[in-house]
Amino acid sequence: MEKNVGSLQEQALKRKERLKALRDKKVHVISLSSLYSALRELKLRNYTPEDEELKERQVPKAKPASVEDKVKDQLEAVNPEPIIEEVDLANLAPRKPDWDLKRDVAKKLEKLERRTQRAIAELIRDRLRGSEEELAGAVGAVGVEQGDSE
Known part of the structure; x- marks a missing residue:
């Protein structure tokens, strides 16, 4: 009987060690997540803080791009300079569907x-x-x- 009792105690000790390792691992993960959240920087985009320390974290206002410039660029892209002066219309005209039969x-x-x-x-x-x-x-x-x- 004593053999069974000794093996049961050993199994209990092993189980305690595994549980302790799991708890340590969980604490380690929690500490990493708290460290990560501390490293993340707070960015204020739409909120204007009153506190001086928080004002440093405020993101500067974004300036919208000029619509006139974008439209001008698109119009220039639509009107490309002609590359070829003479165009052979016979080569540009699509062939009839039965040209190969003929x-x-x-x-x-x-x-x-x-x-x-x-x-x-x-x-x-x-x-x-x-x-x-x-x-x-x-x-x-x-x-x-x-x-x-x-």
């Missing part, structure tokens, strides 16, 4: 254009041949009519 189809369109021109020329030749035959027929018909009338 670029890709351009070669095929050239072939089709050549074929179209050939076909038009052939149609014109056929009409001219047809009109020559009609003209020859008309001239022959006129010649026959003149021969009959003489």
Whole structure:
């Protein structure tokens, strides 16, 4: 039984030491916070104290910036000096949404254009041949009519 009593006493002593360490730690933290609050300086911004010692802690009044200067700076920033004298409008104009499609189809369109021109020329030749035959027929018909009338 004595062994149990001795171990219980030892455990009790250890517990007391831990509690004492916690209290010391707590006191240390409290002393640090009081030291910190003492180091913080009181600043009086809106309050005008009557005490001479407190008047030293008063913060000087802030002077507002001039509105005219700010507006003047903004107006100058809006009107920048022109850097480039000549501007190529073709480069500035936005491209149409289908410009890439037109670029890709351009070669095929050239072939089709050549074929179209050939076909038009052939149609014109056929009409001219047809009109020559009609003209020859008309001239022959006129010649026959003149021969009959003489």
